[in-house]
Amino acid sequence: MKNGSYDLPPEINSILATDCGSTTTKAILIEKVNGEYRLIVRGEAPTTVEAPFEDVTMGARNAIREVEELTGRHLLSEEGVITPRQADGSGVDIYLSTSSAGGGLQMMVAGVVKNMTAESAQRAALGAGAIVMDVISVDDGRRPHEKIQRIRHLRPDMILLSGGIDGGTITHVVEIAELIAAAEPKPRLGIGFKLPIIYAGNKDARQHIEKTLGDKLDLRIVDNLRPVLEREVLGPAREEIHNLFMEHVMAQAPGYNKLMKWTPIPIMPTPGAVGLIMQATAKKYDISVVGVDIGGATTDVFSVVGEVFNRTVSANLGMSYSISNVLLEAGTANIRRWIPFNIDEADLRNRIRNKMIRPTTIPQTLDELVIEQALSREALRLAFEHHKTLAVGLKGVQKQRTIGDAFDQSSSGESLINLMDLGMLIGSGGVLSHAPRRVQSALMMLDAFLPEGVTTLTVDSIFMMPQLGVLSTVHETAAVEVFEKDCLIWLGTAIAPVGVGREGDDCVTIRGVLPDGTSLSETIKFGAMKHIPLRETDLVELEIHPARGFDVGAGKGHVLKTQVKGGVAGIIIDARGRQPFVLPEDGLQRRKKLLEWFTALEVYPSELLARYAR
Amino acid sequence: MAHAYTPGLKVTEQATVRKMRRLPILGEVLVAEGKEVTPEMVVARAQLPGNPHTVNVANSLSVEPEDVPHFMVRKVGDKVGKGEVIATYRAFFGLMKNNVTSPVEGVIENISAVTGQVVVREPAIPVQVDAYIKGKITQVMPREGVIVETRGAFIQGIFGVGGERQGRLKMLAKNPDNILDEKDITPEGKDQIVIGGSLVTGRAIKKAMEYGVKGIVAGGIIDKDLVEILGYDIGVAITGHEDIPLTIVITEGFGKIRMAEKTFHLLKELSGQTASINGATQIRAGVMRPEIIVAGYVPKTVAAETKISEGLIPGTPIRIIREPFFGELAEVVDLPPELQTIETEAHVRILKARLTDGREVTIPRANVEILEE
Known part of the structure; x- marks a missing residue:
């Protein structure tokens, strides 16, 4: 257990954690039971950052009170959460919290070259849990006055400025600093306060940066995040972002000064905490992980590939507040392609707009559910596309290649995400976590991410990844145990051969012995989907024989022997083809195929699907 | 729930x-607490720093950035007009001359010996905030703005x-x-x-x-x-x-x-x-x-203050805000406390409602809004 420099009890048996989201504050109580950490109960209450309450601790108290009621335990006092646990059983050993209330952490980043230092700065900010409002660089195609105008109009919580390698030229990074100084940007919160700016660029330019920005902004200097071209060092910049988030953003937000006194552990931006738990999972299983959290306003995508962690946030892709933007970015044709019935475009558009203006409503009919899940597929797809553009190797670097290179890095700047090597997909957010049938979540993720080969599919049951993420900073064992046992729902395993064939030709054959002793031997035709039930607790050894021209991870036509885990949706064989995955152009044909897949996987009630077939 | x-x-x-009327940056509040205001009356104003313009003097004169201060004929803080010469390079006893002019009227704000850039800032832009509604100033937030308060009719869309x-x-x-x-x-x-x-x-x-x-x-x-x-x-x-x-x-x-x-x-x-x-x-x-x-609207008949909604109870008039009865008006008939399974197979809290045509329907509670009486 690591507990850094925090003042924590020697033994931790009970943990209370809250996540103050923009609409809901969620509290979880974790306790050590029979030697393992388990989730005991959770409580939730509306967040109280906005008027008329304007005090985040009220919502936190209400959520914790629900935990008190459910457990019969006394956890709160006048001063806050009782810590450590008392002899009379009241209180908990530690309390910690994350926050995304009040719009989360909003940053502007700047660098010299768009694809190099500016991109590194963007990765640092996103990884720390920020929404990046804009990326300014010398070569971003905008003229100086346009950049100045843009900087003036943004009201970020802070700026991260990078540029130049240590010992390199200083002119360009000072030029960007001069533009920022000329623009005199103001912070989003706290009228009259100086905007914080972190400088993480060429160390030789520090004196000039100090002279240019020192008077106008609240300047902090940390190590260069690109000291040499070949290396990206994001740690110090991310740490300073977290410090400033506590000192500046949180300190300005209503009630946070009180909340900060409840815990010795810094309050972390929610997405930053989610990233930590994803990294802990990837480390534990030694696999690549892609995670997604689709909310009402934004969609976050996380990836952990080897040692590299990346996060992107698609600030305007979401299922309620930003749902019209999904329509705008994807277009109606892309949304309609997932709908197995004919719907008039104007009707579809009005429905989407009405969901935007009344975001708390839920689908009552199957038509509405299907439309909502079609929108979610497109939001996820677009967010993943966006992620792939940033989760890349360092640009501007000559890379040495070895035969053992696991990833596609034939030249610098290429994607780190290799879908064939992806071990696990983790879905989170209402539309995935609360789908009426779990197989619906599995299919939404399959359609949006198009994983290749063998991939484990999971969803977060009740969105407690943020609390577990911040917990992992002080007690990784507890965080990972609860994550696996109480947070993740194992949907199952997807097997998707890569290649394209003719409809009806053999695509893949699966052989193995199921836990009940029956032998399995299934050949799936190209263009079809197949569901094989396998319980969450079951692991089976499979031989996967792809047909000629298809690859499931061992090379084209080569057999893959692997162990797969079951789940609520069992094993899903997706023989619809990859690279490319294509839906029939003809509307009637396409709707017929959708119905065939929905029926094969029992995605929706069959008696209701029947009405679409007519 | x-x-x-x-x-x-x-x-x-x-x-x-109550309406908060706030400046985008610190400025000056023009009205005192208690003052009666009209919608178009300016209640606060500020001077937004003018637009800055950058001029790359080093490039224009083909000199090194560190030499730029030497060639400037206007210094930091000087006022300059549009087209006015701000830097000059002379060679061969003045036979070769190269000038850089200001692109706008403004003040020289910065001369950089690192980048060779000069920043000329345009005059400040006045911004003002009006009262928006007819009413009375009930609170002044010094240098930031005011709160205007009124009694009257209020309708939200x-x-x-x-x-x-x-x-x-x-x-x-x-x-x-x-x-x-x-x-x-x-x-x-x-x-x-x-x-x-x-x-x-x-x-x-x-x-x-x-x-x-x-x-x-x-x-x-x-x-x-x-x-x-x-x-x-x-x-x-x-x-x-x-x-x-x-x-x-x-x-x-x-x-x-x-x-x-x-x-x-x-x-x-x-x-x-x-x-x-x-x-x-x-x-x-x-x-x-x-x-x-x-x-200032005073109702003809003095009605009681709007009833604070007690939530949904049988008889509450509602509007259905999602398909399949989107936009229809109805009245709550029953509110079963247990979760029920709807067509999507989701387990949700529902209510039974009577539509204006007399039909009785089941609706998720999340899909209705109360029509306040």
Whole structure:
């Protein structure tokens, strides 16, 4: 257990954690039971950052009170959460919290070259849990006055400025600093306060940066995040972002000064905490992980590939507040392609707009559910596309290649995400976590991410990844145990051969012995989907024989022997083809195929699907 | 789950309305607490630093950046006119001369010996904030702004576009089902805020723009018409800054939807009064809905204060806000406490409601809003 420099009890048996989201504050109580950490109960209450309450601790108290009621335990006092646990059983050993209330952490980043230092700065900010409002660089195609105008109009919580390698030229990074100084940007919160700016660029330019920005902004200097071209060092910049988030953003937000006194552990931006738990999972299983959290306003995508962690946030892709933007970015044709019935475009558009203006409503009919899940597929797809553009190797670097290179890095700047090597997909957010049938979540993720080969599919049951993420900073064992046992729902395993064939030709054959002793031997035709039930607790050894021209991870036509885990949706064989995955152009044909897949996987009630077939 | 329903929008003939009028940067507040103000009265102002312009003197003179200060003929803090020489390079006893001029009128703010750039800042831009509504200043936030308070009628819409405007309300619909079409818009509508029933058509909006109408209030709008009027598609639900000559407030939603009876009757009652309207909508934390405010309105009959809604109980009038009964009005019949399985197979809290045509239907509680009486 690591507990850094925090003042924590020697033994931790009970943990209370809250996540103050923009609409809901969620509290979880974790306790050590029979030697393992388990989730005991959770409580939730509306967040109280906005008027008329304007005090985040009220919502936190209400959520914790629900935990008190459910457990019969006394956890709160006048001063806050009782810590450590008392002899009379009241209180908990530690309390910690994350926050995304009040719009989360909003940053502007700047660098010299768009694809190099500016991109590194963007990765640092996103990884720390920020929404990046804009990326300014010398070569971003905008003229100086346009950049100045843009900087003036943004009201970020802070700026991260990078540029130049240590010992390199200083002119360009000072030029960007001069533009920022000329623009005199103001912070989003706290009228009259100086905007914080972190400088993480060429160390030789520090004196000039100090002279240019020192008077106008609240300047902090940390190590260069690109000291040499070949290396990206994001740690110090991310740490300073977290410090400033506590000192500046949180300190300005209503009630946070009180909340900060409840815990010795810094309050972390929610997405930053989610990233930590994803990294802990990837480390534990030694696999690549892609995670997604689709909310009402934004969609976050996380990836952990080897040692590299990346996060992107698609600030305007979401299922309620930003749902019209999904329509705008994807277009109606892309949304309609997932709908197995004919719907008039104007009707579809009005429905989407009405969901935007009344975001708390839920689908009552199957038509509405299907439309909502079609929108979610497109939001996820677009967010993943966006992620792939940033989760890349360092640009501007000559890379040495070895035969053992696991990833596609034939030249610098290429994607780190290799879908064939992806071990696990983790879905989170209402539309995935609360789908009426779990197989619906599995299919939404399959359609949006198009994983290749063998991939484990999971969803977060009740969105407690943020609390577990911040917990992992002080007690990784507890965080990972609860994550696996109480947070993740194992949907199952997807097997998707890569290649394209003719409809009806053999695509893949699966052989193995199921836990009940029956032998399995299934050949799936190209263009079809197949569901094989396998319980969450079951692991089976499979031989996967792809047909000629298809690859499931061992090379084209080569057999893959692997162990797969079951789940609520069992094993899903997706023989619809990859690279490319294509839906029939003809509307009637396409709707017929959708119905065939929905029926094969029992995605929706069959008696209701029947009405679409007519 | 105490509030598993949408509480509905405020539609009230008497309310205390408080509006914060805040400067974007620190400035000067021009009114004192207790002062009576009118909508157009300026209550606070500030000097926004002027636009900065960068001039790359090193490049223009083909000299090293560190030599730039040496060639400057104007220093930091000097006022310069547009086209005025700010740096000069002379060689060969003045035979070769190269000048750099200022692109704008302003003040030299910075001369950089690192980049060779010079920043010229234009004069400050005055920004001012008006009172927006007729009322009284109840709080002054020094250097930041004020709070204006008034008593009057207050109606919230569900969605709007366009910013703050004032005008005389004019009811053009005979009943809440009426469609506001181009034939209804006449030159008399100039400077007015016109009110329709279930829908305002795209053609009516265009005509209204032509005649100088200040605002439109209607039950619904067709999404495609809105896209056409704005010239672009709205992505995220933040509005209020559209560059259009009028403000539109939609009270019910997208599509043709009968305006709620109460809203319609109050607007009819208010016809002829001067109102302040704002289309600004923001749907997320810190929800903001479009609004119509008639300051100082005194109802003809002194009604009791709007009943604070006690939530859903049998008999509560509701509107259904999602398919398959989207837009229909109904009355709550029963509120079974147990979760029930709906067609999607989700387990949710539901209610049973009677539609105006007498049919009894089951609706998730999340899909209704209370019509406040």
